[in-house]
Amino acid sequence: MVNKPGKPKSKRTPVRLRHKIEKASAAKQRKTRKLAKKNPEWRSRLKKDPGIPNLFPYKDKILQQIEEKKRLKEEEAFRRRAEVKATGAVSAGTEHAPVAENGDNEEDLLDETMTDEDDPDSSNPMAALLASAKAQAAEYGEASEDDDNDDSMGHINTDYGLDASTTLSQPHDSSRRSFDKVYKSILSSSDIILYVLDARDPNGTRSREIEREITAADSGSKRLILILNKIDLVPPSVLKSWLTYLRRYFPTLPLRASTPASNARTFEHKSLTVKGTSETLLRALKTYAQGKNLKRSTTVGIIGYPNVGKSSVINALTSCLGSGSARSQSQACPVGAEAGITTALREVKLDNKLKLLDSPGIVFPGCTTTSNHISSSSARTKKKNDDQPRLILLNAIPPKQITDPIPAVTLLLSRLSASPDLMQNMLAVYGVPALVAGPNGDMTTDLLIQVARKRGRLGKGGVPNLVAAAMTVVTDWRDGRIQGWVEPPLGETDERGHDEKMVVKEWAEEFKLDGLWGGKAEKGEKTDGEGDAVMVG
Numbered sequence: 286m287v288n289k290p291g292k293p294k295s296k297r298t299p300v301r302l303r304h305k306i307e308k309a310s311a312a313k314q315r316k317t318r319k320l321a322k323k324n325p326e327w328r329s330r331l332k333k334d335p336g337i338p339n340l341f342p343y344k345d346k347i348l349q350q351i352e353e354k355k356r357l358k359e360e361e362a363f364r365r366r367a368e369v370k371a372t373g374a375v376s377a378g379t380e381h382a383p384v385a386e387n388g389d390n391e392e393d394l395l396d397e398t399m400t401d402e403d404d405p406d407s408s409n410p411m412a413a414l415l416a417s418a419k420a421q422a423a424e425y426g427e428a429s430e431d432d433d434n435d436d437s438m439g440h441i442n443t444d445y446g447l448d449a450s451t452t453l454s455q456p457h458d459s460s461r462r463s464f465d466k467v468y469k470s471i472l473s474s475s476d477i478i479l480y481v482l483d484a485r486d487p488n489g490t491r492s493r494e495i496e497r498e499i500t501a502a503d504s505g506s507k508r509l510i511l512i513l514n515k516i517d518l519v520p521p522s523v524l525k526s527w528l529t530y531l532r533r534y535f536p537t538l539p540l541r542a543s544t545p546a547s548n549a550r551t552f553e554h555k556s557l558t559v560k561g562t563s564e565t566l567l568r569a570l571k572t573y574a575q576g577k578n579l580k581r582s583t584t585v586g587i588i589g590y591p592n593v594g595k596s597s598v599i600n601a602l603t604s605c606l607g608s609g610s611a612r613s614q615s616q617a618c619p620v621g622a623e624a625g626i627t628t629a630l631r632e633v634k635l636d637n638k639l640k641l642l643d644s645p646g647i648v649f650p651g652c653t654t655t656s657n658h659i660s661s662s663s664a665r666t667k668k669k670n671d672d673q674p675r676l677i678l679l680n681a682i683p684p685k686q687i688t689d690p691i692p693a694v695t696l697l698l699s700r701l702s703a704s705p706d707l708m709q710n711m712l713a714v715y716g717v718p719a720l721v722a723g724p725n726g727d728m729t730t731d732l733l734i735q736v737a738r739k740r741g742r743l744g745k746g747g748v749p750n751l752v753a754a755a756m757t758v759v760t761d762w763r764d765g766r767i768q769g770w771v772e773p774p775l776g777e778t779d780e781r782g783h784d785e786k787m788v789v790k791e792w793a794e795e796f797k798l799d800g801l802w803g804g805k806a807e808k809g810e811k812t813d814g815e816g817d818a819v820m821v822g
Contacts, residue, residue, distance in 0.1 A: 325743055326746070326747045327743055327744065327745050467630065467644055467647060468495075468588065470630060471644050472498070472507070472586070474584055474586070475507070475585060475586030475642060476506075476507065476508065476579075476583045476585070477507070477508045477510065477583065477585045477586070478499050478507060478509045478510070479510050479586070479587045479588070479598065480495070480496070480499075480511050480512065480535075480588055481588070481589035481590075481593045481595050482513055482514065482589065483514065483515055483590070484516045484518060484519045484523075484524060484527065485519060485770045486679065486771045487511075487513060487527055488771070488773075488774070489679055489771065490590040490679060491511075495588070496509060496534070508573065508792055510535065510536050510538060510569075510792075510796070511534075511537040511538070512537075512566070513528065514540050514593055514594040515541075516539045516554060516562075517541055517551040517552055517554065518549070518551060518765045518770070519552065519770045521552065521554055523772065524554070535789060536789065536792050536793045538566055538569070538798070539554075539557055539562060540562045540563065540566060541562050541563075542559070542594045542597035543559070543597040544559065545764075545765055546764035546765055546766075549764055549766055550714075550765060550767075550768050551765065560605070562601075563604065563605050564605050566601075567605045569797065570583070571638065572795075572796055572797045573795050573796050574638040576795060582638055583639055584640055584642055585641050587599065587641065587644060588647070590646055590648060590679055590681050591645075591647070591648070591681040591682075592680040593646070595643060595644065595646065596643055599633055599643050602641065606636075618631060630644055646681065674693040677693035677759060678693055678759075678762065680763045684759075687759070689752070690755040690756050690758075691729060691751060694729050694732070694755045694758050695727070695729045697758070697762060697767075697769070698728055698732065700771075701767075701769055702728075707768055707769055710767075711767050711768070714767055715735065715739050715740075717739065720732055730751070733751045734751070737749035737751065737754040742754045
C-alpha cells in the first residue's frame with residue numbers, strides 16, 4: 286500500500302531490530318562495568334551533589350543563608366568549648382585548694398582519702414561506691430571458695446566471671462595479673478592439664494616455665510599432656526618429627542579439633558581424622574579417670590595461647606558422646622577464627638567421671654623465645670615491639686588490636702624465604718610474580734603493593750593501602766591459605782635425667798597411649814633406643 290502524500294511514515298520498528306538494540310546496550314554496559322573493576326584508579330561510589338543551578342533566581346540568597354548558618358554553628362561550638370574549659374579550671378582549683386591553703390603533705394592527704402573510703406556514710410559518693418564494691422568483691426571471693434570446695438557441680442556451663450580481655454596484647458603488669466588469676470585457678474582445680482600447641486610452631490606456643498610449674502604442683506600429682514592441634518596445616522613428615530621431639534618431654538597427642546577454613550591449603554593425614562583423634566583423646570582421659578577410682582569427677586583443665594583451638598578441643602570431645610545427645614548437636618563452647626572469643630573460665634561436664642575446664646587464651650610469660658627478666662623501660666618497650674610480629678603470626682592478638690601488621694609480614698617473608706617451595710606457594714595464592722628486593726633488601730613493600738592491587742586494597746587516587754594489604758596477608762596466614770611451619774630443633778642434646786624419663790613413661794602407661802597416637806611402638810614403628818616411638822612411612 287502506497288502512503289498518501291502528506292501522511293507521515295510509521296516509526297514502528299521490527300521487534301528483531303528493537304531487541305538487537307537492547308542487547309547491544311546491555312553488552313556495552315557490561316563491558317563498561319568490567320573495565321571499571323579492572324581500573325585501579327579510585328572512584329567514589331557516592332554521586333556528586335550538583336548544587337544549586339545557576340539559573341535559579343534565589344541562588345545568592347540561599348548561599349548567604351547557608352554561610353550564615355555555618356558561622357553561627359562555629360560560634361556556638363566555640364562558646365561551648367570555652368564554657369567547658371572554664372568549668373574544668375574551676376573544679377581543678379577547688380580540688381587543689383586544700384593543698385594550697387593548709388599545706389598538708391602527701392601522707393596526710395592519703396590518710397584522709399583512706400578514711401573517706403573506709404566510711405561508706407561519708408559525704409563523698411565515690412568513696413561510698415568504692416566501699417560497696419570492696420564489700421561485694423569480698424563476698425564474691427568467699428562464695429568462690431565455697432564453690433571450689435563443692436564437688437557436686439552440675440553439667441551446666443559455668444562462667445566464673447574472670448574477665449580475660451586484658452590478657453591479650455595489654456601492658457605487662459595487667460596481663461601478668463590476669464595470667465595469675467586464670468592460670469592458678471585452673472592449676473589448683475585440675476587433675477589433668479591439656480596444653481594445646483599450634484602444630485605450625487609448637488615451641489612458639491610452648492612455655493617451659495609453665496610445664497615446670499605443672500609438674501611441681503601438689504607434689505607432682507598433676508598430669509600434663511601436650512596436644513598438637515591444627516595438624517592438617519603441616520605435612521606428615523613435619524608432624525612425625527614434632528611428635529618424636531615432644532614425646533621426649535611429655536606424652537603428646539596429635540589432634541584435628543575442627544575442620545579447616547574455606548580455601549585453606551591442608552595436608553592429608555589418612556588415619557588422623559577429626560573423629561579418630563578426638564575419640565583417642567577421650568579414651569585416654571577416661572582410662573586415667575577409671576584407673577584412679579576417685580570419689581569425685583576428674584577435672585581436665587585446658588590451657589594454651591589464644592586461638593590455638595582450646596574451645597575446639599572441648600567441642601571435639603563432646604561430639605564423641607554420641608549422635609543422640611543434645612550436647613553433640615550443638616557446640617559446648619563458642620569458637621571463632623579470631624583470638625579472644627573465650628573471655629572467662631567455662632566448665633563443661635562430659636559424664637560422671639570427667640569434666641572439662643575451658644580457659645581464655647593467655648600469652649604465657651617465660652616462653653622459649655623471650656627472656657624472663659628485662660630491667661629498663663626502654664628494653665621492655667623494645668621487647669614488646671619485637672614480640673608483636675611474632676604474636677601476630679601466632680594469632681595471639683585479635684585483628685582489632687593490631688596497630689601495625691607490616692612487621693609481621695616481614696617476619697613471615699623471612700621465614701618462608703628459607704624454603705623456595707613455600708615462597709612460591711605463597712606467591713601463587715595471590716597470583717603475583719617473583720618479588721623484587723628494595724635498596725635495603727626488603728621485599729615486603731613489593732609484596733604488599735601487588736597484593737593491594739590484586740585484592741583491591743586501594744586508597745584515594747588508586748594509592749595502595751599497605752596496612753590493609755598486610756592485614757589481608759595476616760588473615761590468609763591465620764586461616765591456612767598460606768602454607769608455612771617451623772621445623773623441630775635438630776641436634777638438640779637430651780638433657781633429661783633418668784627420673785624424668787621414667788615419669789614420662791609412667792604417665793603414658795596411665796593413659797594407655799599406644800600405637801599411632803601414643804608412645805609405645807607397634808607395627809610400622811620403631812624406637813630411638815630410649816623407648817620413644819618414631820613413626821615411619
